[in-house]
Amino acid sequence: MNNSQSLNFIIGITALLVCVASTFISGRSQKFRHLRWPLVALSLLFLYNLIFKPTFFALEITDDGYLYGSLIDILNHSSKIALLATGMTLVIATGGVDISVGSIMAISGAVAATVIVSPYSSLILAVVLALLVSTFAGLWNGILVAACGIQPMVATLVLMVAGRGIAQLITDGTIITFHHPAFNAIGNGHLLGLPVPAWLAATIFLIALALTRTTSLGLFIETVGNNRTAARYAGIAARKIVWITYVFSGFCAGIAGLVVCSNIKCADANHAGLYLELDAILATVIGGTSMTGGRFYLSGSILGAILIQALSTVMYANDVNPAVIAVPKAILVIAVCLLQSDRFRSRIMALPVFRKFGGEPC
Amino acid sequence: MKKYLSLLILPLLLLVSCKKAAEGEGSKTITVGFSQIGAESDWRKASTLSIKEEAKKRGIELKFSDAQQKQENQLKAIRAFIAQGVDVIALAPVVTTGWDDVLKEARAANIPVILIDRRVDVSEDGLYACYIGADCTEEGRKAGRWLIENVGKQAGIAELVGTVGSGPAVERKKGFEEAIKGEPGLKIIKSQSGDFTRSQGKEVMEQFLKSPERDQINVLYAHNDDMALGAIQAIEEAGKKPGKDIVIISCDGVKEIFRQILAGKANCTVECNPMVGPYLFDVVETYMRGETIPPRVIPHEDVFDAKNITQEVIDGRSY
């Protein structure tokens, strides 16, 4: 075993140990209980690679001084799902859902690219305009849901269908390719050795966390999600809370759109963020947030996003036949789902095999 | 309630008003119904534009319908064209299977169907009148031949497959494998789907370049230019030189890949000509004059590499 191989092994074991340790810690603490099962799944993924594909853990430091390796790719590519999931978590917490985020990403990318290739090319103008437009798209969703009382899934379906058309209208149906070093840094740059998208996702996550956990906003959102009428009687401006969450979701989707567009240095209105709304919802629910509204866990959603991306990166790294790639994803969804269910765990624990060990009740 | 209904009527009227204006010109014009797959790439857009502009130039009324990648929408469109009584139907089929019934319906209504881009599997001959377009298997073969002639007989190949199960992906893979079959030194060591998009192409290439076999990869074969463009970025980010350390071969021939070839970052693209408008309407006019139409029209297609690409070639291309 040469030097680099043992290094890979050490990194792999460290990653695995971190995962396993946090699984145990989260299992013990009341506050992070919801993180346990996604962490178990992530540990299993890492364990598999440690045994069969240790090169998966290869990390190098490039000449430019940043980290390079599959683990960093997971961090990099999961950030777009994490951004969407942050917004999605708050929307789902109010009892809604936003299936237009993929299309909003396409619009945001289209706006930014159009500005970049125009004579008024400027990083700040592109970013500000793209975020304004996507926030406005979120506002539109919010108005349909909160003010017009249309069911969230149908209200956001409108923008899901039309939004991609709007994005194509902006780009005139072509893929706009651009070369703008400052703008490219959003999706490709590195800060302190880590990719910029990961920093962006972390920032948005921390902002959302601060807003919901240090102010009463989070409590209001949960109350609205639990029982809208009761929330209104309690003096909470339920409508306002609902549309604020959609605006925030639109804003997050806008940033995710910028990240994707800058990462591939072009705006592809047709494919940017296609079906990513499903991944975002998946990440949210894997993280322990209930689809019916009420309780929400932002940290869980981030972990869910990382788990989803880790799964596809692992599949690419292990040369899984592209035709069957959907199947492991299905198994992951259902397995995490089952593990999250109290009823399933209590039934499993009631099995004779586990009783013998005096299995700790979950 | 009436007041609100008028809210609905207004946009619908707007929708139909432009149609009304077009109908006023007289009824002798030829009407062609065209069912396009979608608008998923620059290539597709060029194909749509070519047909639309040619129709306008020749004074032919074109009924255009975008199927958004769904066969069911194309079937609906063809049935709607039959109901409208168009003279000729042009179809760019999204898949090769499943056209029997609707083509029989068109035949029963005496409307000839002209296929574009892709042939279809049908149970009997004569269900379509003419097929205009290249064949993706041949494009795959051309790519393979270029590789043998220009790179040699020893190479580790990474392949970026198109959307799993789609016609071009299957055929371009098949053709390429046929061409390199006789050369034991040419091996496909990595193959994964990049879904025909730049972002997926880049993401998959990143993983290829981190695999234990990464040092053996010295050729990339991408089923379309967009995936190749994404992969070029991934190769550069990995600190390698696209076009030199890894030879890049792709299909379609869009402008951006020409720029990359000129800059030395890509090596070869097998053209798949989307400008079928003139060919299509030549056939349509032949048919309307009552003459027999050719069963097969092959548009002109080239293989482009650094030898025949210049700035003038790039400027001369519309897509």
Next chain:
Amino acid sequence: MLKRLRFPIRYVPFAATVAVFIVAYAIGAISFKNFFTLRVFVNLFHDNAYLGIAAVGTGIVILSGGIDLSVGAVIAFTGMLVAKLTACGINTGLAILIALAVGILFGILQSTLIASFDLPPFLVTLGGMFLARGGSFIINEEALSILKNPVLDFIEDNLQLSLGNGVYLECIEVVYLIVLLCGIVFTQWTPLGRRIYAIGVNEQSALLMGVPVARTKIMAYGIAGFCSALAGIVFTVYLKSGNPLNCIGLEMDAIAAVVIGGILLTGGVGYLLGSLFGVLTLGLIQVLIMFQGNINSWWTRIIIGILVLLFIFMQNLITKLSDKKQ
């Protein structure tokens, strides 16, 4: 006297959909040549039969307070299954029965997970969607034709009713109408059907009233699985082929059709008959755009979005308006 004649409020969203549909149809008839013909009307049923059947299943699941995202993938899967089985030399009738059984089993499996472990239906059926889609790719990566098949040819050549002018009423639209009718009778006039409404309105109180919630749920998804599989078979008859890429995103169309038809996504409110008009409305929007024939790709998307929005708005307004009057 007049008060008695007043339209019952619970029919209002449904009536609004019908009214909006008729108005849109009339506009098409006035504006386009050859629009107001029997062919266009029959095509509307023929081209959307598979969506309609899927919408019946989706409707029942939504009435029970759930959601089913696996519809489109199950359609693709059954299509591939029938195509592969017939290609292996198995009798077509048997292949169809096997596919139907697999569909029902799939639905029951999903609902068992949902009902017995209290899992969110959105997630379970999303997993089901990935599984069925992956499964159809595993059967075969490429599309498979079912050409020169005696059973399918018999269905096509003999099971049709000429309506004159080369217009035929074919097997698949009749199947759709029968399924729809069965669905309506089942949900409106059978005790089992009423249970679906009961758990859709409020699961807790239904449980307290003695409704077997888990069993009812399993039944609802089982029916939905059957409908998806049947839609898959109808789609196979319609296309004479199976394609693993078929019907991506069809679940959204089915949900939209059901909701446009006046069924609330929260469950327990609405009528299955509404789904018929939801399906026809979505079909009509497409036909209008095709007859117009001069709209480019991106405007097609935008206009579909705007029209869906308008339909929902109209329905909302009419419903609110009559709320106020009552």
